[in-house]
Amino acid sequence: MTALHETVAAKPKPTTVQRSGTVGKDRYRWLRFAIVLIITAIAVVPVAVVVLLALRPAVNSTSHATFTFANMTYIFRHTDTLTWLGNSLEVTLATVVVSVAVAAPAGYVLSRGRSKAVSGYSLLLFIVQSLPVITAVIPPGPKAWAADARSGPGGP
Numbered sequence: 389m390t391a392l393h394e395t396v397a398a399k400p401k402p403t404t405v406q407r408s409g410t411v412g413k414d415r416y417r418w419l420r421f422a423i424v425l426i427i428t429a430i431a432v433v434p435v436a437v438v439v440l441l442a443l444r445p446a447v448n449s450t451s452h453a454t455f456t457f458a459n460m461t462y463i464f465r466h467t468d469t470l471t472w473l474g475n476s477l478e479v480t481l482a483t484v485v486v487s488v489a490v491a492a493p494a495g496y497v498l499s500r501g502r503s504k505a506v507s508g509y510s511l512l513l514f515i516v517q518s519l520p521v522i523t524a525v526i527p528p529g530p531k532a533w534a535a536d537a538r539s540g541p542g543g544p
Contacts, residue, residue, distance in 0.1 A: 442459055445451045449458065463469050498510055 443455045443457065445453060445456050445458065449456075451458070498506060498513075501507075
């Protein structure tokens, strides 16, 4: 038992050897960082511009301040912005609750079901999600276009 303990204790530490594959990864680290930085700027700059324009004094203002909340004060005092935001919040929360109430049981059935109908529906969902979102906007086809042309610009 002591011989085993001495053998393990006497074992030298392994030296760390850098793999040759990590050198190539380090080479593109700055490129990836630059790409992420550009994408972040594309996403953040428009929001920052809108905030800066909202905090800037109006064109016909006599104020010499760089930033002012006069625009925000005007919006909240003279319009129904808070009512509109509240209505949007109500609709959003109702949509989330209904979506989760419908999707959770459906997801459970799709994950646990073993029938051909469940497999076929899962495949259909997979195919629909594989297509770009823009395909949902494309009109149905030439027959629908012909029906629209017969009805004229004012409708049927």
